[in-house]
Ligand SMILES: Nc1ncnc2c1ncn2[C@@H]1O[C@H](COP(=O)(O)OP(=O)(O)OP(=O)(O)O)[C@@H](O)[C@H]1O
């Protein structure tokens with residue numbers, strides 16, 4: 199058994215951009231290192247403005263993008279050494295992605311139930327039509343859907359939020375050790391967002407799955423993560439215990455992010471309303487005479 | 488930052504510019520002989536006043552986009568308007584864009600009504616430069632010489648802090664925030680009376696989002712447009728909308744001034760929604776709603792919230808609660824709240 203589930207050391211990625219004459223180099227990710235322990239599953243939040251390199255880092259962890267320099271090792275597998283399709287398969291069994299835009303993660307011409315059954319066939323040894331139905335339905339139930347609702351449907355027939363839940367269900371079918379979720383709840387409403395981040399907690403606590411949670415929603419990051427990493431222009435500018443960092447941000451950029459959170463004031467107003475959390479009595483209109 | 492919570496902006500007594508009456512819009516599909524009717528919008532009524540930003544919130548798949556599509560006339564099979572009407576003050580007499588002659592619709596589009604769709608890539612054609620969208624949509628309405636038009640476009644782009652060079656770019660070459668600002672510029676350049684925006688900032692990071700919202704607000708103040716602003720993000724509503732309607736399973740369940748919704752939510756679903764918002768520094772566990780979101784192909788009878796409502800009684804399972812005024816300007820559809828209220 200390996201001590202580290204994920205070991206990233208000094209990883210960088212540079213992209214070239216622009217025409218032939220004025221070619222610029224962009225350091226999308228710049229010398230990033232961090233580890234996830236194998237024994238203690240955790241939720242690590244990666245936060246940063248758009249263009250700060252979060253997605254590029256996530257794509258390197260998923261082996262979709264190759265680093266310009268540095269090394270990534272997942273559960274003993276050096277990503278740079280993955281060549282054969284067997285090795286790729288073994289890798290995908292360990293780590294599964296969830297992307298920001300669910301409309302882009304599904305083929306619009308393919309029925310969702312087929313897609314789920316295909317994934318399940320690819321990853322599960324247990325045979326049998328009935329067993330497949332049950333495990334696909336189980337995965338969908340975990341995200342508040344059911345096979346009955348998804349059967350025969352195409353991606354455009356579901357709303358953005360529903361489709362994202364199907365994507366999470368699909369990831370669960372591979373029974374991964376690590377889920378890399380790139381802004382998985384941006385399209386999802388507050389109540390469901392809480393259900394999904396609570397689901398991430400359950401995945402961590404009950405199934406021992408570690409989660410890299412890329413987001414710009416600071417409130418849910420505070421709510422679920424163990425550790426947090428703030429990125430700006432490809433570099434990690436602050437990292438540490440999620441609560442400590444978000445309660446008392448040290449870096450000016452972290453403070454700027456905190457100030458852009460829109461909800462604080464409104465939620466404070468709501469939280470100040472007495473009895474708000476008592477949902478067993480109806481709201482009372484303040485009738486004016 | 489000043490949130491709207493303390494500060495409504497729009498005049499309280501302005502005349503409506505849009506009336507939606509008992510609108511019903513269903514998706515009718517048939518797969519391998521299995522017929523399915525999704526009642527995505529089922530009896531929605533509200534009015535939007537001149538000069539206000541009217542918000543629409545609701546959980547995923549509650550029918551927000553469907554409602555918006557029906558209002559904007561973007562109706563393609565399997566979506567069908569099954570009943571009710573939509574009327575804009577600038578296009579009276581037809582009961583909806585879907586019933587108006589195409590020439591009239593073409594006349595008002597962009598000039599009087601613009602629609603920012605969920606996922607802005609839909610407006611900008613991926614294989615054509617940004618400039619061509621302005622020429623195709625806005626030039627016919629603005630007219631004049633091409634040179635003047637170009638100057639106007641460049642000046643307008645500056646308002647949303649975009650460099651003129653974006654005009655020569657293809658949509659995929661721009662970041663999400665830049666694309667969204669280009670779409671916003673396109674939607675506002677003709678100074679339309681009414682702007683419909685479906686999740687316009689959902690894909691943006693918090694810093695850019697706040698910036699884009701500020702731009703929407705300032706352009707709206709300057710032009711006096713009305714905005715129908717759809718998002719599931721309550722923080723965005725608190726920041727920008729004047730009034731707010733909450734949608735659940737294809738119907739409106741509550742409507743009031745945004746500040747009032749946060750201060751005194753009445754409907755059990757709204758109360759849950761507001762109390763589920765996580766806050767930095769607050770460690771109390773939050774729960775999502777128990778039960779599943781309703782399947783709109785087979786919605787529960789009576790009040791659609793009843794299977795998940797802690798206050799449900801017998802009547803809730805049989806009868807549909809009407810949207811009644813519980814307090815001045817505060818409408819709610821709930822039997823537990825509305826005892827003794829008037830229509
Ligand atoms: N083309 C379609 N054919 C059949 N059903 C559809 C179609 N488009 C949407 N639906 C269904 O209509 C319902 C409402 O979807 P809609 O897109 O309006 O939700 P929404 O409130 O905008 O959600 P989100 O916040 O996730 O965007 C959902 O049950 C969805 O599955």
Ligand SMILES: Nc1ncnc2c1ncn2[C@@H]1O[C@H](COP(=O)(O)OP(=O)(O)O)[C@@H](O)[C@H]1O
Pocket residue numbers: 213214215224225226246247248249250251252253254255
């Ligand atoms: N395939 C690519 N080609 C060129 N530049 C890219 C590519 N992917 C990302 N970039 C650039 O790298 C930087 C980081 O992008 P990204 O990782 O997507 O950031 P984030 O996910 O934090 O928004 C940006 O400047 C982006 O434009």
Ligand code: SF4
Pocket residue numbers: 754755756790791792793794796797798799800803808820821822823824
């Ligand atoms: S009408 Fe009944 S079920 Fe519906 S919200 Fe009110 S109390 Fe709950």
Ligand SMILES: [Mg+2]
Pocket residue numbers: 249252253380
């Ligand atoms: Mg990204």
Ligand SMILES: [Mg+2]
Pocket residue numbers: 357358551552553605685
């Ligand atoms: Mg939608």
